[in-house]
Amino acid sequence: MADNNTSYSNEQLRDTFNKEYESFAKDIGQCNILLLGKTGVGKSTLLNAVFTKQLAITGIGKPITQDIQEYSQPNCPITVYDSPGLELTGRVIQRLKDEVTKLINEQRKLPIQNHIHFVWFCINEQLRRFEDAEEKWIKDIVKQEVPVIIVLTQTLDPQNSKLLEFIKKRDLPVNDVIPVLAKPVQITAEYKIPAHGLAHLVEVTATLLPEVARKAFIKEQKVTKNICVKKKKSKNKN
Numbered sequence: 001m002a003d004n005n006t007s008y009s010n011e012q013l014r015d016t017f018n019k020e021y022e023s024f025a026k027d028i029g030q031c032n033i034l035l036l037g038k039t040g041v042g043k044s045t046l047l048n049a050v051f052t053k054q055l056a057i058t059g060i061g062k063p064i065t066q067d068i069q070e071y072s073q074p075n076c077p078i079t080v081y082d083s084p085g086l087e088l089t090g091r092v093i094q095r096l097k098d099e100v101t102k103l104i105n106e107q108r109k110l111p112i113q114n115h116i117h118f119v120w121f122c123i124n125e126q127l128r129r130f131e132d133a134e135e136k137w138i139k140d141i142v143k144q145e146v147p148v149i150i151v152l153t154q155t156l157d158p159q160n161s162k163l164l165e166f167i168k169k170r171d172l173p174v175n176d177v178i179p180v181l182a183k184p185v186q187i188t189a190e191y192k193i194p195a196h197g198l199a200h201l202v203e204v205t206a207t208l209l210p211e212v213a214r215k216a217f218i219k220e221q222k223v224t225k226n227i228c229v230k231k232k233k234s235k236n237k238n
Helices: 010-028 043-050 090-108 132-142 162-169 198-207 211-220 223-237
Strands: 031-036 069-072 078-082 118-124 148-153 176-179
Touching: 010 211, 031 090, 031 211, 043 118, 043 148, 043 198, 078 211, 090 132, 118 132, 132 148, 148 162, 148 198, 162 176, 176 198, 198 211, 198 223
Parallel strands: 031 078, 031 118, 118 148, 148 176
Antiparallel strands: 069 078
């Protein structure tokens, strides 16, 4: 008589699990971000505001080149490539530009899940400066056919940002220029500027990605998920 409670060996269970995991991992995809910008622009704050995992570029990442480090978390399909302590000085920026070009080209030789899928080039709106070196570098990156979004961080009032207006007038060949405030800013005891711009950044970025990267990006971002939760709670109250 056949036993309905079929027994599996550890090896069979392991093989079954590995096959299912590989299939699941493929469905999740993989998204690789190149994050650029000078020291103090708020890259870590931006990452923590967008993604569910703590992907903030703190501590020591895995060295990829002299100036570029790789940051990732276990069981998270998002990898961030960043250059900590970037300053726009002659020799340093030229070396970094060369390393970025090499990274993009080397990753492109690999399967699509290993490519650099997009660049967030961060500029601090509060500094009210857009340097010639930044503009030239952005144009060079665009030539490598990688989607580039200029993220204008720490923008308190997008409607009256002179720097945003100036950069848009430069008509750079980027996919978008998006002002954001990654976390609320308390102005007075009674008045706080809420975070803004993140949903637009997430939505625009997602449209630029190949499917393998878009799945991972959408799964790990929390901005639009939080918006849906808030709307649901609001409906329940009403």
